[in-house]
Amino acid sequence: MTANQIKGALTGALAEAGIDRLKLSDKIGIPYSTLCKRFREPETMTVGELLEIAEALKVPVQIGGRT
Numbered sequence: 001m002t003a004n005q006i007k008g009a010l011t012g013a014l015a016e017a018g019i020d021r022l023k024l025s026d027k028i029g030i031p032y033s034t035l036c037k038r039f040r041e042p043e044t045m046t047v048g049e050l051l052e053i054a055e056a057l058k059v060p061v062q063i064g065g066r067t
Contacts, residue, residue, distance in 0.1 A: 006042040006050075013057040028052045 001009075014024065021039065025032040030049065038045045054061045 003042040006045070007039060009059075010039065010042070010053060010057075013054075013059045017057045019057075024053065024056060027056045 014021065019027075021035055022032055025035040028035075028049075030038075030052070038049060051061060053059075
């Protein structure tokens with residue numbers, strides 16, 4: 001998955017969950033400014049951050065062909 005695809009998937013998941021980045025940052029404990037940077041530059045996101053975001057948004061994660 002490319003950085004742009006990750007960005008699109010995260011933006012779509014946020015919209016579907018009906019929350020904004022500020023609420024998400026509070027929910028996962030990442031500073032708002034850091035979260036905004038991660039959305040601008042998804043290639044800087046750690047796997048841990050991505051998993052936290054996915055869990056908070058109730059998005060299933062597939063790693064190595066498994067969910």
